Amino acid sequence: MSRQANLDGLCRNLEDYARKNGIGVPNPPSRAAERLSDSLFLAHSTSGEKFSDICGSGCLASAARLAADRSAPLAPGGAEVILGTAGSVFFYLSPFRYPNTGCGFLFAKTLESDRSDDGKATPFDSGGLLKAFTRPDAAEPPRAFLSRNELPIPEHRRYLGLSMDVLFDKPEDYVEGLEPRLPGPIGLTGGDHRRWTHEVRIPDRVPVRDSHLQAVFAPRSRVAADPEVEDLFQWCASEGVDHIAFDTPRRNDFEALRRECLLYIRRKLY
Amino acid sequence: MATPWNLDDLEIVGYADVLKGTVLPSVVPPVFRLKADSQRAFLPPYSFNAGFLYNATEVLQPELEELRDAREITLFDDVFPAHAGFELWVDQSFQWHYQPWGEAEQELRRIADEAIRNAEDALRKGDLQKAERLSGVAISADDRRVEPLAIKAAICRLNGNQAGEQLMAELAAPALKGKPFNGLVGDYCASRQQPAPAVAAPSPRRPMSNVACIRERQAA
Numbered sequence: 001m002s003r004q005a006n007l008d009g010l011c012r013n014l015e016d017y018a019r020k021n022g023i024g025v026p027n028p029p030s031r032a033a034e035r036l037s038d039s040l041f042l043a044h045s046t047s048g049e050k051f052s053d054i055c056g057s058g059c060l061a062s063a064a065r066l067a068a069d070r071s072a073p074l075a076p077g078g079a080e081v082i083l084g085t086a087g088s089v090f091f092y093l094s095p096f097r098y099p100n101t102g103c104g105f106l107f108a109k110t111l112e113s114d115r116s117d118d119g120k121a122t123p124f125d126s127g128g129l130l131k132a133f134t135r136p137d138a139a140e141p142p143r144a145f146l147s148r149n150e151l152p153i154p155e156h157r158r159y160l161g162l163s164m165d166v167l168f169d170k171p172e173d174y175v176e177g178l179e180p181r182l183p184g185p186i187g188l189t190g191g192d193h194r195r196w197t198h199e200v201r202i203p204d205r206v207p208v209r210d211s212h213l214q215a216v217f218a219p220r221s222r223v224a225a226d227p228e229v230e231d232l233f234q235w236c237a238s239e240g241v242d243h244i245a246f247d248t249p250r251r252n253d254f255e256a257l258r259r260e261c262l263l264y265i266r267r268k269l270y
Numbered sequence: 271m272a273t274p275w276n277l278d279d280l281e282i283v284g285y286a287d288v289l290k291g292t293v294l295p296s297v298v299p300p301v302f303r304l305k306a307d308s309q310r311a312f313l314p315p316y317s318f319n320a321g322f323l324y325n326a327t328e329v330l331q332p333e334l335e336e337l338r339d340a341r342e343i344t345l346f347d348d349v350f351p352a353h354a355g356f357e358l359w360v361d362q363s364f365q366w367h368y369q370p371w372g373e374a375e376q377e378l379r380r381i382a383d384e385a386i387r388n389a390e391d392a393l394r395k396g397d398l399q400k401a402e403r404l405s406g407v408a409i410s411a412d413d414r415r416v417e418p419l420a421i422k423a424a425i426c427r428l429n430g431n432q433a434g435e436q437l438m439a440e441l442a443a444p445a446l447k448g449k450p451f452n453g454l455v456g457d458y459c460a461s462r463q464q465p466a467p468a469v470a471a472p473s474p475r476r477p478m479s480n481v482a483c484i485r486e487r488q489a490a
Contacts, residue, residue, distance in 0.1 A: 047342050049288040075339060099327055100286045100314055100342060220441050221413035224422060225293050225406035234433045245441055254315045
């Protein structure tokens, strides 16, 4: 089934689900849901060493690309290999949510429009299918479940807007990471907020020093001490790209990164 | 809410980062595992309170190895017991240290002081590369210090790199804004032009003397 057909089916399922649960589906969507779903940034966060490499190389690269560049095979048991997603660069359509990361990039929606031919989205974190979430039908292989929930980009934002109105108390809750009041029609259980966070995958590489780059985040000490990071921040300053250097009390990098990103999104989009 | 874990029941198997030499020394978040069950490990984000670890992400041993292979964590060859109030940090030769928080702070402050002194000296002697590298050591050891940012800004100014100087001013802004920072950078630039004395003066005036506007580290 095509990704567009998946999207149409999923939106219909959500409308049916809303009716069954006695919830009205706003038509048109609420202004907040429309605005947020249409403008949310694509987030990619990573550890300090990888961030430095990305700043130096100038692009985000898929696991398969990085392995090929190292002439090293991918671990056969890895989630991305099992799911067939190792050739992709991953983003969340949300603030940074990948734990244990300290630096990150936000990209504008224009990246999705630019890569609509080869990029795709799912209304959950694909990696969680193997480790964290329980699928409604355990007999269905994870790869098949993934495939029938793959959506076109940027059109997947239509489902996001609908679900913000139907499943969440208010659209901002999706951004804030607050649990939806209803689980929705997809049927996943378990795990954390990545169960309902939209994931966008772009094949192979995504250039960083590009017009789609919205903002860069790194701890202040890393910007000052790592020449590759400093260089990217200088580029951002010269190009008018937002660059956020933040303090990391007790070096709790992820919490600081998450907080700074959320503050940034509230400032820009609320 | 996830079960809190008593630190007495945990040991440390590594840290949740992979570090480049340019960002050392660095305080790092430990990766813990249960003493009683070596298959169960705990990753950040987490918090500590009264000797307990809260809200950690539990993973199994094979996933730890996957994360190591993906360059997201570093695993040690040996494990050692966790203690409340201790800090894990990695020095410039990638050697780890696990010390009471106050001792670790003191040692990192000493490294920062020494790196700043040596960076100032290198700047005076015109060795800009060394001065820049040592500034990186100082800011990595103690990110509250303004001097390394001013030294780096001075190097940018001497090299005609306006964007770099502006970036250092931005980084320093939470602690020292505008004219005072500019003045400090000017002092450092001027120090380069002064011939190094044959014998060190007993109490040389350092550019940061009488400047005390460094934010306090937040309590744990």
